[in-house]
Amino acid sequence: SFDANEYLKNIHFLGDLFNAILYKKVLCVDYQSFKSDVMTTLEIHPHYLKQYNNRWFLIGNNPEFENFTNLALDRIVSFSEIDKKYQVSSIDFNEYFDDVIGVSISPESIVSKITLQATPDLAPYIMTKPLHGSQKKISNDSNGFRFSIEVIPNHELEKLILSFGEGLQVVEPDSFKNTIKQRLLSSLANY
Structure with a gap:
């Protein structure tokens, strides 16, 4: 099914x-x-x-x-x-839709290289089920799995990253890292 x-x-x-x-x-x-x-x-x-x-x-x-x-x-x-x-x-x-996760593409959107770090526990899941077709391994060691994706940042990408909780961290670019940080702070304020 x-x-x-x-x-x-x-x-x-x-x-x-x-x-x-x-x-x-x-x-x-x-x-x-x-x-x-x-x-x-x-x-x-x-x-x-x-x-x-x-x-x-x-x-x-x-x-x-x-x-x-x-x-x-x-x-x-x-x-x-x-x-x-x-x-x-x-x-x-x-x-x-090749450069996007989901369906939202704003007029000023441009493809960005986003670097992420998955914890060692999450790494096998991300490696066997990539977040996006552009996913490329940077490193995989005792610190976890570092990889990049080249996508248009949007609401759906933010939700996907947040769905992994503490298991996934945005490394760069700083602008997108700050967007995720602000969403986490807003979420934390609910508790």
Whole structure:
């Protein structure tokens, strides 16, 4: 069996959204973000469906924004086809998401080399299940496993690193190390 969330809200939308992509249909989507009390209605030219962390996302163009919009299926209230000319994308989405963990890519994002240190106990897990395809070993000794990944820093990467707790440390760059440190301090303030 595969790890999947069979209880994910709106999983039944997948087939219709896939068909909208396949047949190049423009959609009017009613969307309820977790960050807003009001539902938003968006025009979306759907291009790609991506699963991350047992959650599905619809990636497409919204004519109001220059960059792609990603919508979590569990926050889509409803959608319908609208009669508008579909904006075709020439993007190879496998390549588009190659430098990222998750689905969030902000416009100013650039790929960064991030060096991490796993404790000796965690090292075998990280070596046999790399965090990202770009993972490269720097050293592996009694201090643990030091390695680098080349990715676009984002919220999903932060969550992944934090999920390893004290077993994983950001070594560099300092800016990303400080981001993780601030998140840990905020988390500690809850206790």
